[in-house]
Amino acid sequence: CFSPGFQVAPETKAVMKWLRSIPFVLSASLHGGELVVTYPYDYSRHPMEEKMFSPTPDEKMFKMLAKAYADAHPVISDRSELRCGGNFVKRGGIINGAEWYSFTGGMADFNYLHTNCFEVTVEVGCEKFPLEEELFTIWHENRDALLNYMEMVHRGIKGIVSDKFGNPIKNARISVRGIQHDVTTGN
Numbered sequence: 378c379f380s381p382g383f384q385v386a387p388e389t390k391a392v393m394k395w396l397r398s399i400p401f402v403l404s405a406s407l408h409g410g411e412l413v414v415t416y417p418y419d420y421s422r423h424p425m426e427e428k429m430f431s432p433t434p435d436e437k438m439f440k441m442l443a444k445a446y447a448d449a450h451p452v453i454s455d456r457s458e459l460r461c462g463g464n465f466v467k468r469g470g471i472i473n474g475a476e477w478y479s480f481t482g483g484m485a486d487f488n489y490l491h492t493n494c495f496e497v498t499v500e501v502g503c504e505k506f507p508l509e510e511e512l513f514t515i516w517h518e519n520r521d522a523l524l525n526y527m528e529m530v531h532r533g534i535k536g537i538v539s540d541k542f543g544n545p546i547k548n549a550r551i552s553v554r555g556i557q558h559d560v561t562t563g564n
Contacts, residue, residue, distance in 0.1 A: 392484075393487065393491070396487075396488060396491075396492050396494065397491065397492060400493060400563030401488075401492065401493070401494040402493055402494055402495065402530060403442070403494065403495055403496075403526075403527070403529060403530045404484075404488060404494050404495075404496040405446070405496060405497050405498070405499050405523070405526060406484050406485065406496060406497075406498045406499070407499050407501050407519075408498060408499065408500050408501065409500065409501055409502055409503075409504055409505045409506065409507060410500060410502075410503065410504070410505040411461075411462055411500035411502075411503060412452060412453055412460075412461045412462025412465070412470075412500055412501070412502055412503055413447075413453070413462050413465040413470055413471065413472055413477070413500050414443040414444075414446045414447045414453070414470060414471045414472075414497050414498070414499050414500070415443070415471070415472055415473070415474040415477055415485075415497065415498045415500070416439035416440065416442065416443045416471065416472075416473060416474060416485065416497045416498075417433050417439060417473075417474060417483075417485045417486050417489045417496070418431040418432070418433055418473070418474060418475050418485075418486055418489075419474030419475055419479065419480055419483040419485055419486050419498070420474075420475060420479055420480060420481045420482075420483065420486055421475040421479035422475075426479070427478065427479060428475075428476055428477065428478065428479075429475055429476060429479065430473050430475065430476040431473060431474075431475035431476065431479070432473060433489055433558065434556045434557040434558040435489075435495070435556060435558055436473075438495065438532075438533070439495065439497065440471065441529070441532070442495060442497055442526065442529055443471035443497050444469060444470075444471055445525050445526050445528075445529050446497065446499060446522045446523075446525065446526040447469060447470035447471050447522070448469075448470075448525075449521050449522040449524075449525035449526070450470070450518060450519065450521075450522040451518055452518055453465075453470035453522070454470060461502065461503035462500075462503065474486075474498065483498075484496055485497065485498055489558075493560045493561065493563070497526075499519070499522075501515055501518075501519055502515050502518075534551075534553070537562075538551070538562045545562070546562060547562060547563070548561050548562060549561060549562040
């Protein structure tokens with residue numbers, strides 16, 4: 378997930394430890410500078426290639442999660458190509474991160490590879506640093522989309538893995554046929 382020689386900042390190490398200690402299953406990182414929802418992988422399997430589609434084994438699930446956000450966002454779901462983020466209209470307002478641009482060390486890739494958490498990145502607006510008076514509008518444009526996205530936590534398989542006495546089993550590996558990415562049970 379990180380390049381050789383990459384120095385990990387203390388606060389990054391703390392977040393990594395926190396993510397491994399709590400069994401999160403869904404998260405979103407909010408950014409500014411565009412209007413699109415991206416999903417892993419953000420780092421291309423071919424680091425010399427820019428804009429190269431780099432899907433995870435859970436590509437279908439990530440697309441569904443990203444679409445849940447994009448479809449509930451009033452501007453991202455707008456079909457006008459002339460607006461902010463309009464170059465993503467034909468893709469439904471979503472894109473595989475590495476296909477947009479490849480970078481190493483992202484949270485979405487880390488979460489997918491090292492925890493049970495699926496994370497998308499939401500670019501909430503075309504201004505990288507919006508003015509204070511724009512924040513209220515940005516919040517209202519994203520509120521329902523965030524709620525719709527959070528409801529996706531109820532999708533998929535859930536339950537308790539237990540032994541024959543009904544005791545939960547910690548760190549049990551769960552595999553789904555056809556998806557080469559296992560998850561493990563929490564505490």
